[in-house]
Amino acid sequence: MSDAAIHPIRFVLSDMDGTLLRPDHLPSQRTLDTVRALRDAGVFFSLASGRPPKAMLQMVEAFGIDIPVAGFNGGTLVNPDGSVLVAHHLPAEAALITLALFSAEPDVEVWLFADGEWLRRDPPGPMVAVEAAGLGYGPLVVESFEPYLDRVDKIVAASHNTQLLVELEALLQPKVQGLAHASRSQPIYLDVTALKANKGEALKTLAAHLGVPLEQTAAIGDGGNDPAMFAVAGLSIAMGQAEEVVKQQANVVTGTNREDGAAEAIEHFVLNR
Structure with a gap:
């Protein structure tokens, strides 16, 4: 009890x-x-x-x-x-490791949150509409995430392939151990944030x-x-x-x-x- x-x-x-x-x-x-x-x-x-x-x-x-x-x-x-x-911002080293892993997966949409904004690079996939409905606003399109790496609040891998996100979580955790934390806030979202x-x-x-x-x-x-x-x-x-x-x-x-x-x-x- x-x-x-x-x-x-x-x-x-x-x-x-x-x-x-x-x-x-x-x-x-x-x-x-x-x-x-x-x-x-x-x-x-x-x-x-x-x-x-x-x-x-x-x-x-x-x-x-x-x-x-x-x-x-x-x-x-x-x-x-x-x-x-x-x-608490995500260390730049952890952000780079995370982006490299997520960007290699064609079934994953990669989003970065910084400066109070939701940012994306690639053409919008099906998950953008899902997230926009929840947040009440859409993403800003940027050519590169590099200018934001010193002030990242969160990186998200979004996909309807929930098993893939489970596998990515297991792959990422040892790579960012001591630097960041990865967890699935919902079955379709894998969030990466600072340890604290x-x-x-x-x-x-x-x-x-x-x-x-x-x-x-x-x-x-x-x-x-x-x-x-x-x-x-x-x-x-x-x-x-x-x-x-x-x-x-x-x-x-x-x-x-x-x-x-x-x-x-x-x-x-x-x-x-």
């Missing part, structure tokens, strides 16, 4: 896509009401996402969040006014910022980038549609995002204690 069985939860950190948001990238009214009830109860609530911070702003407003949120898998923590609290750009570090930083002990925190997520925060949270909750390896690293499993599983877990484990 986690410490959360003894200690009341004072801070909830949640993933967005696949967790708070339904497949249409919108929250249900039940989820909005549950988060509002959390805040009314004096429980801090924030977001941790693989998205760029500017693609989180709509949900920050929708949920009435008034504390920092974590974008780029925890690589950039921003205040509600958009000012940066913490930023993970949701576990984000949870620790935000909890310290709020003055909340880690045993009084809860983390909710569904992707391969979420167990990093499961490992440090007092209570960890996996979504019902998460891969089995993600579920195994959580204290409890709730319903799917189609079933408002995040709201269900907050109601049961936080509000109704």
Whole structure:
């Protein structure tokens, strides 16, 4: 049993896509009401996402969040006014290794995030429309990623070939060991970020910022980038549609995002204690 069985939860950190948001990238009214009830109860609530911070702003407003949120898998923590609290950039060496590996795969679309922008080099593939629908904006086309290598927030390999991304993750990890972290935020996305750009570090930083002990925190997520925060949270909750390896690293499993599983877990484990 986690410490959360003894200690009341004072801070909830949640993933967005696949967790708070339904497949249409919108929250249900039940989820909005549950988060509002959390805040009314004096429980801090924030977001941790693989998205760029500017693609989180709509949900920050929708949920009435008034504390920092974590974008780029925890690589950039921003205040509600958009000012940066913490930023971790990918080392240039790791960026070059990653780009070389991803660019050799014809079934992979390679994207780079820097300077608050989503950048691509190649002609748009089918994954661009998927990402644009989620982010709410499209990429900038650049001739080269080289001018941005000293300030990369995230590199993404996007593909409908999910098995290929699993294989690329296994190939990349030893090549960037000690330099970067690679994880699949969703089955179709393989994200590469700085070592400290993970949701576990984000949870620790935000909890310290709020003055909340880690045993009084809860983390909710569904992707391969979420167990990093499961490992440090007092209570960890996996979504019902998460891969089995993600579920195994959580204290409890709730319903799917189609079933408002995040709201269900907050109601049961936080509000109704």
